[in-house]
Amino acid sequence: MPSYSIGQAARLLGVSSETVRRWADGGKLGMEREGSGNRVIEGAALARFAQERGAGLHAVPEGDVPTSVRNSFVGIVTAVRVDDVAAQVEVQSGPHRLVSLVTREAVEELGLDVGVTVTARVKSTSVHIDVP
Numbered sequence: 230m231p232s233y234s235i236g237q238a239a240r241l242l243g244v245s246s247e248t249v250r251r252w253a254d255g256g257k258l259g260m261e262r263e264g265s266g267n268r269v270i271e272g273a274a275l276a277r278f279a280q281e282r283g284a285g286l287h288a289v290p291e292g293d294v295p296t297s298v299r300n301s302f303v304g305i306v307t308a309v310r311v312d313d314v315a316a317q318v319e320v321q322s323g324p325h326r327l328v329s330l331v332t333r334e335a336v337e338e339l340g341l342d343v344g345v346t347v348t349a350r351v352k353s354t355s356v357h358i359d360v361p
Contacts, residue, residue, distance in 0.1 A: 231272040231344055232263070238270050241305050241346065242279060243323025252278075272344025276307045279321035300351040302327060303361075309341055316341075318358060320349050327351075329358055 235253075239246045252258040253268070258278050260268045270278075304322030316336040320327045327349045339360050341347065350357045 231346070232261075232269040233272065233275055233346075235260075235268060235270075237346070238275055240303060241275065241322070242282065272305070276305050276321070276344045279305050280307045280326075283321050283324055283326045302349040302351070304347060304349060306341055306343055306345045306347055309336060309343060311336055318347075320347055320358070322349065331358060 233241070235246050235249050238258075239249045242249065249258065249270075253260045253270075258270065259274050260270050263269050302320065302322035302325055304320040304325070304327065306318060307321045307326075308317075308319040310317040311333050314333055316331050316333050318329050318331055318336065318341055320329070329349065335341075335358075339347075339358065341358065341360075346361060348359045348361060350359060
């Protein structure tokens with residue numbers, strides 16, 4: 230399972246690193262120390278927090294509202310539902326929840342799972358998922 234630094238989590242959540250530190254210090258977002266002593270957030274926990282935040286449970290601080298640039302949304306995978314042929318992938322990018330239907334093969338090839346960082350690229354009515 231991937232883990233994220235404070236800076237990486239801040240970019241995925243669309244807030245400053247200081248906001249992520251305040252959330253962690255206030256008990257809203259769980260963090261652990263890795264072997265080198267750096268604070269990290271476990272991917273699945275960050276995905277849950279991103280979903281809760283998108284549902285309005287963790288408000289976006291004033292002035293930190295994220296914007297999309299060139300129709301790209303960096304986010305964290307919050308759910309993957311796989312069928313025999315197709316799959317539904319949910320991504321939380323700041324306050325934006327994106328849902329994409331892709332093939333099962335694409336999910337397997339990209340290694341998509343809850344807690345993985347992705348970039349959703351939107352063109353017209355299509356959403357493409359890229360792993361950085």
